[in-house]
Every structure is written in structure tokens, then in C-alpha cells.
């Protein structure tokens with residue numbers, strides 16, 4: 360099996376390729392499945408050709424040369440136990456999704472991806488409507504969005520074959536696994552991925568239904584510190600943004616020209632709490648200070664020369680908050696491009712994905728907090744804090760500026 364590592368960025372000629380790949384898929388499927396299926400059993404080609412199925416609209420436009428055995432982790436990315444009706448931010452959900460995709464790569468299986476993703480209400484200001492007395496299930500549905508509105512499923516499939524769990528293909532897989540009985544599906548919990556790969560008890564089964572951690576999928580990726588087991592970089596999912604989002608980012612990047620960028624996280628990360636003496640404490644004691652305009656100006660002077668275009672992505676909502684920076688830079692925000700974004704954006708996750716692509720394309724990019732040693736950052740506070748609540752600091756450490 361060949362897994363393509365890179366996307367060539369070419370436009371995809373659909374129809375001739377489709378016919379070809381349909382037959383390849385059918386052949387591959389029959390080849391892999393021949394001990395399991397009768398020769399005139401089912402074929403997946405019908406689902407690929409069905410034009411009027413709502414499910415096939417955005418899925419399986421292109422089949423992949425990948426394996427036709429499946430890995431399923433459930434229909435929600437992270438369902439944090441009793442907090443199932445809320446969810447983590449996009450970054451956490453991406454860590455989880457990446458963990459599952461890496462396992463699928465390792466097992467050489469097609470990953471069955473949840474067709475909807477939860478949107479945390481604090482990351483959404485596009486007015487989520489909550490029905491009164493709704494069940495947790497309904498609230499979740501209200502505050503979720505279609506996975507393929509955020510990610511390009513076809514593009515992901517170039518690296519890791521995926522199908523969505525509302526696709527015709529998935530329904531075929533379920534129906535087939537039922538017919539096959541014990542050889543069709545294995546429900547597993549707490550089995551190592553090496554065993555899933557090597558033990559014939561699992562390796563020959565059409566569908567592995569794996570019970571992921573109910574707290575967060577990424578808890579399954581404990582070996583992420585082991586660099587040789589990392590198959591997908593952090594940058595993988597951000598670069599897999601849905602086509603409309605990538606296109607919008609390209610348009611904005613063209614308008615920005617030669618630019619630098621800065622991500623200024625304030626809002627939720629500035630949260631303080633009072634200790635038992637009533638003293639405010641914070642997990643990032645310098646962050647509020649370091650993300651104030653006068654401190655930013657001082658900090659970035661050595662990285663961003665005067666006169667540069669500086670794109671700012673921030674969750675700071677105070678109007679004109681960054682204006683003092685305009686004395687030295689030409690400032691740009693996503694709000695400068697509302698003519699491109701307003702007709703397109705349905706929630707803040709989409710906006711964030713576009714902003715992230717813009718930041719990635721910057722000449723110099725400054726993060727809020729350091730993640731890697733080579734990162735430029737506004738604050739020296741570590742991103743992963745040791746859960747130590749400290750008294751916030753607002754004074755200067757030195758007289759540099």
C-alpha cells in the first residue's frame with residue numbers, strides 16, 4: 360500500500376479519475392476481502408457513483424488507493440465524561456483527531472472520521488441557538504458543525520485514507536460487518552496498537568471499533584514524547600483546511616503582500632482566581648503584561664522593522680486595543696477582509712483556521728507563548744504551565760525600551 364505523503368496542490372480532474380479509481384477500489388477491495396466475501400457480494404462502487412445521495416455529496420469524491428479495512432473511534436472527537444455537552448477548543452480536538460489518524464496510519468486502515476465537530480460556545484460568537492429544555496444530545500447537535508466544513512477530507516485522504524461517519528461508504532461497511540459476524544467487527548478496549556496490527560485476531564477484521572478514552576482521544580497518544588512514533592506533525596491538520604478556507608486565506612495573503620504576523624492570545628488564558636487570602640493568581644503570570652501594546656512594541660522591535668505590515672490575530676475584543684502599534688506598523692486584522700470573510704464564515708473555528716493559514720504564511724511569525732525553542736513569542740511564560748497559580752506581574756523586568 361502506498362501512502363502519499365504530500366499533496367501536490369493540483370486541481371483534481373474528477374470524472375475520468377473517478378472511473379479509474381472506482382475500479383481500482385473495487386479490485387483492491389475484492390483482493391483484500393476475497394476470503395471473506397462471496398464473489399458476487401457487495402461492491403463499494405455503487406456508493407461512489409450514487410449521485411443523489413446526500414451523504415456522498417462531500418465525501419468519497421475520490422477514492423484512495425489506501426487499505427479497505429476500517430478503524431472507528433466513535434462519533435465524537437472527545438466526549439469529556441460528564442461534560443459531553445461542552446467540548447474542548449479546536450486545538451485540543453485537533454490533538455485528538457491527529458492521534459486517531461496516526462493510529463490509522465500505523466494500522467494501515469481507513470479512518471472513520473466523525474462527520475460533526477463540537478464547537479465550544481466560548482469560541483463561537485455567531486449566535487448558537489439553544490432550544491429550551493433540550494437534552495445534552497440536542498445541545499451538542501446545536502453547537503456542532505460539519506467536519507468537512509473545516510477540513511478537506513479528500514486532502515487528508517492523500518496522507519491517511521478517511522471516510523466520514525455519515526457517508527454511504529460507512530453504511531456499507533456497517534452492513535457488511537454485520538453480515539460477516541465475528542470476522543466483520545471487533546469491539547476493542549485497552550488493546551495496544553501493536554496488538555491491533557500484529558495479532559490476526561484483529562488484523563484481518565474489516566472494522567475495528569475501538570473505544571477511545573471517554574475523556575479525550577489524545578490521551579491515547581501517550582507515546583507522543585517518543586519521536587519515532589510521531590507520524591503526523593502539528594502542522595498537518597491546520598494545512599488540511601477545507602478548500603473554501605484555504606482559498607480565502609490565499610486571497611487575503613495576496614492582499615497583504617509581504618507581511619509579518621502575530622497571534623495575541625488574551626481572553627480565556629488571562630483567567631485569574633483568588634487564593635485563600637483573596638489575592639488574584641494566574642497560570643500565566645506575565646501574559647497580561649506581555650500582551651499589552653506598549654510591551655508588544657518593545658518586545659517585537661528586534662524582529663519586526665518599522666513600516667512592515669503586521670497581521671494580528673487575537674481574541675482581544677476591546678476596540679482599538681492594538682492601535683498604539685500603528686505608530687510603527689501597518690496593522691491588518693481579519694476584519695479588514697470582511698468582504699471576503701463575511702459571506703463565507705459560519706463560526707469562529709472557520710475564522711481561526713483561516714487566520715492560522717495566514718499566520719503560517721507570514722515572513723516573521725510571533726506566537727503568544729513559546730512552544731518550541733526556535734519560536735518567537737511575546738511572553739516567556741511557558742505554554743504548558745505546571746499548574747502553579749502565581750501572582751500576576753505588571754512591572755517591567757528591565758529598562759530595555
Ligand SMILES: *[C@@H]1O[C@H](CO)[C@@H](O)[C@H](O)[C@H]1NC(C)=O
Nearest residue numbers: 489490491492493494495497
Ligand atoms: C421546560 O422545563 C420547565 C421545568 O422543568 C417546565 O416548567 C417548562 O414547561 C418546560 N418547557 C418546555 C417548552 O417544555
Ligand SMILES: *[C@@H]1O[C@H](CO)[C@@H](O)[C@H](O)[C@H]1NC(C)=O
Nearest residue numbers: 431533544546547568569570
Ligand atoms: C462500538 O463500541 C461501542 C462500545 O462498545 C458501542 O457502544 C458502539 O455501538 C459500537 N459501534 C459500532 C459502530 O460498532
Ligand SMILES: *[C@@H]1O[C@H](CO)[C@@H](O)[C@H](O)[C@H]1NC(C)=O
Nearest residue numbers: 465582584585586587588589
Ligand atoms: C518508540 O516508537 C517506536 C515506533 O513505534 C517503537 O518501536 C519503540 O519501541 C518506541 N520506544 C519507546 C521507548 O517506547
Ligand SMILES: *[C@@H]1O[C@H](CO)[C@@H](O)[C@H](O)[C@H]1NC(C)=O
Nearest residue numbers: 615668689690691692694695
Ligand atoms: C485595517 O483597518 C484599520 C481600521 O479598522 C486600518 O486602520 C488599517 O489601515 C487597515 N489595514 C489594512 C492593511 O488595510
